[in-house]
Amino acid sequence: MRWVFAIIIALHGLIHFMGPAKAFGLADLPQLTRPLSRGMGLAWLLAGLLTLAAVAALFAWPRCWWVIGAAAAVLSQAVIFTSWTDARAGTLANLILLAGVACGVLTGWPGRSPS
Numbered sequence: 001m002r003w004v005f006a007i008i009i010a011l012h013g014l015i016h017f018m019g020p021a022k023a024f025g026l027a028d029l030p031q032l033t034r035p036l037s038r039g040m041g042l043a044w045l046l047a048g049l050l051t052l053a054a055v056a057a058l059f060a061w062p063r064c065w066w067v068i069g070a071a072a073a074v075l076s077q078a079v080i081f082t083s084w085t086d087a088r089a090g091t092l093a094n095l096i097l098l099a100g101v102a103c104g105v106l107t108g109w110p111g112r113s114p115s
Contacts, residue, residue, distance in 0.1 A: 002110045005100055006055050009069075012076070012093035013051030019079065032086050040082060047075045056096070058069020058110065066104030073097045 021027040023041020034045070050072040057065035072095045080087045080094070104110075
């Protein structure tokens with residue numbers, strides 16, 4: 001289950017990189033209809049990096065990965081709100097991430113069994 005969760009969240013993080021690609025003119029992305037400033041492109045980049053860091057921490061720092069995951073979800077949703085018509089589907093991925101964060105807070109999921 002952890003791998004499925006990680007893959008979904010990692011894909012969500014990678015999709016965030018469309019923001020800086022559009023903002024800095026690195027790719028023609030006609031599916032993104034709203035213009036993005038360079039500052040917003042950097043915010044999208046940071047959201048993507050933070051989301052991928054949460055995925056890495058899920059395996060490398062399983063007891064406290066949720067701290068990074070919570071920050072990633074908040075920043076991700078903030079940038080999604082700025083481009084709601086283009087990016088609203090990302091809210092579902094953030095809800096999945098927040099469900100994992102809630103499990104992490106309440107149960108220590110995924111945690112490691114004591115030695």
